[in-house]
Amino acid sequence: MRRTALAATGAVLVLTLAACAGSGSGSGGSSSGTVPVPTDPSKVTGTITVLTNRTDQVQDGTTKRYAAEFAKVYPHVTVKFQGLTDYEGDVKIRMNSKNYGDVLSIPNSVPLKEYPTFFAPLGTAADLSKTYDFTDHATVGGKVYGIANIGTANGFVYNKAVWKQAGVTTWPATPQQFLDDLKAIRARTGATPYYTNYHDGWPMTNWGNALGSPSCDPAANDKLADTKEPWAPGQDLNVVDSLLFDIVHGKLSESDPDTTNWENSKALIGTGKVATMWLGSWAVVQMQDAAKKAGRNPDDIGFMPFPVQKDGHFCSVVRPDYQYAVNVHSKNKAAARAWIDWFVNKSGDAQAALSISSVKGSPLPADLKPFQDSGARFIHLTNDKTALVDEIDKASEIGINNQDYPQHIVDVARGAAGGDKDSVFKDLDAKWSQAQGTLG
Numbered sequence: 001m002r003r004t005a006l007a008a009t010g011a012v013l014v015l016t017l018a019a020c021a022g023s024g025s026g027s028g029g030s031s032s033g034t035v036p037v038p039t040d041p042s043k044v045t046g047t048i049t050v051l052t053n054r055t056d057q058v059q060d061g062t063t064k065r066y067a068a069e070f071a072k073v074y075p076h077v078t079v080k081f082q083g084l085t086d087y088e089g090d091v092k093i094r095m096n097s098k099n100y101g102d103v104l105s106i107p108n109s110v111p112l113k114e115y116p117t118f119f120a121p122l123g124t125a126a127d128l129s130k131t132y133d134f135t136d137h138a139t140v141g142g143k144v145y146g147i148a149n150i151g152t153a154n155g156f157v158y159n160k161a162v163w164k165q166a167g168v169t170t171w172p173a174t175p176q177q178f179l180d181d182l183k184a185i186r187a188r189t190g191a192t193p194y195y196t197n198y199h200d201g202w203p204m205t206n207w208g209n210a211l212g213s214p215s216c217d218p219a220a221n222d223k224l225a226d227t228k229e230p231w232a233p234g235q236d237l238n239v240v241d242s243l244l245f246d247i248v249h250g251k252l253s254e255s256d257p258d259t260t261n262w263e264n265s266k267a268l269i270g271t272g273k274v275a276t277m278w279l280g281s282w283a284v285v286q287m288q289d290a291a292k293k294a295g296r297n298p299d300d301i302g303f304m305p306f307p308v309q310k311d312g313h314f315c316s317v318v319r320p321d322y323q324y325a326v327n328v329h330s331k332n333k334a335a336a337r338a339w340i341d342w343f344v345n346k347s348g349d350a351q352a353a354l355s356i357s358s359v360k361g362s363p364l365p366a367d368l369k370p371f372q373d374s375g376a377r378f379i380h381l382t383n384d385k386t387a388l389v390d391e392i393d394k395a396s397e398i399g400i401n402n403q404d405y406p407q408h409i410v411d412v413a414r415g416a417a418g419g420d421k422d423s424v425f426k427d428l429d430a431k432w433s434q435a436q437g438t439l440g
Contacts (some may be wrong), residue, residue: 034121035337046332047078048102058083077335098329102336105322106146115145119325132358134320136383146323150355152280153316154209161300162191162275171304175243178307182252195274198257201403208401213306214239216315222385228433231425248413266290284367285354314376396435
């Protein structure tokens with residue numbers, strides 16, 4: 001099962017609200033509705049349900065082990081897990097009622113401004129931002145409604161052995177170098193140079209997370225609010241989407257995108273049948289595990305940044321993964337808050353996944369050490385205009401962080417849809433500019 005990097009989205013959650021905005025204190029809440037971490041574990045009681053997209057952890061016993069460890073600290077709390085394969089779809093439906101678990105990962109489809117309606121505040125931004133990264137992604141009115149367990153850097157998961165067989169041992173520093181390297185892989189190895197994961201769709205949404213990498217600009221997302229033509233030459237989205245288009249148009253990806261399979265792609269890259277995929281750093285350990293299961297060397301799986309340098313440095317945008325929240329209707333808010341605090345700080349889940357812990361001061365995982373050694377910069381995007389960008393994206397019907405948008409680029413590039421690269425970008429610019437005008 002994947003981890004889904006949380007990104008700003010223009011999708012609107014259509015819900016019949018069962019209750020008004022969530023500031024009720026419930027069990028363990030303060031008079032202001034904020035749910036602090038309990039100070040006396042022996043006094044925290046109740047049974048809580050945790051909704052999770054990590055069905056793999058439910059199936060392999062990882063969640064059971066976590067619950068047992070948690071019980072050593074909070075002996076009077078029982079933790080139950082519900083693993084959901086279609087997490088986004090299932091939770092969105094559940095949120096039409098009050099019954100959406102006690103702890104849940106905030107679905108991407110919930111607009112930031114609606115967080116207080118569904119989730120209990122966990123503390124003030126001024127306080128929690130001292131301990132955790134990414135709190136700004138879940139802050140409304142100075143209160144934080146979700147805490148991420150991990151952050152994910154964005155880049156290409158690649159099979160180093162295949163790239164070396166093709167004669168490439170250094171990271172490409174320009175899009176053209178990257179394309180040339182893929183051509184070398186096609187010519188000198190039996191591997192598919194690039195794998196889109198087109199069919200499952202959701203892996204393609206990660207292309208939207210490249211925003212900010214070419215420019216190395218923390219304000220890259222905020223600037224979309226005032227940029228009339230985000231796909232004009234030189235703009236981040238032009239650079240990113242041009243690379244995707246050129247990969248497919250140059251026949252450097254799988255021959256039939258309609259037949260790709262996410263689970264199978266792990267084995268394909270692990271065994272060297274596929275050379276490269278654009279994903280988050282969360283995927284590295286899964287590909288390494290696949291290589292190990294196939295009897296291959298897991299160290300063959302590496303991670304490289306987007307092929308553009310700014311002032312001699314690669315840049316990788318780091319975004320929060322799903323952020324954990326307490327259901328505003330939970331009758332066991334103190335126990336739910338205790339679970340979030342323990343899971344993020346004590347479970348070791350971030351380290352086991354070779355991911356970036358959201359806890360400030362935590363060391364980088366081993367898979368990102370090459371980034372650190374190369375002097376790559378990790379960029380955290382600012383969120384000052386996220387709400388406005390979301391509104392423009394929604395009005396334009398583009399869906400920058402949805403799968404339809406990059407899938408259409410692939411379709412045009414492979415000839416399954418009309419147009420060419422220039423016409424695609426002109427159409428996107430026109431939709432974006434019109435949406436800006438509509439919103440005034």
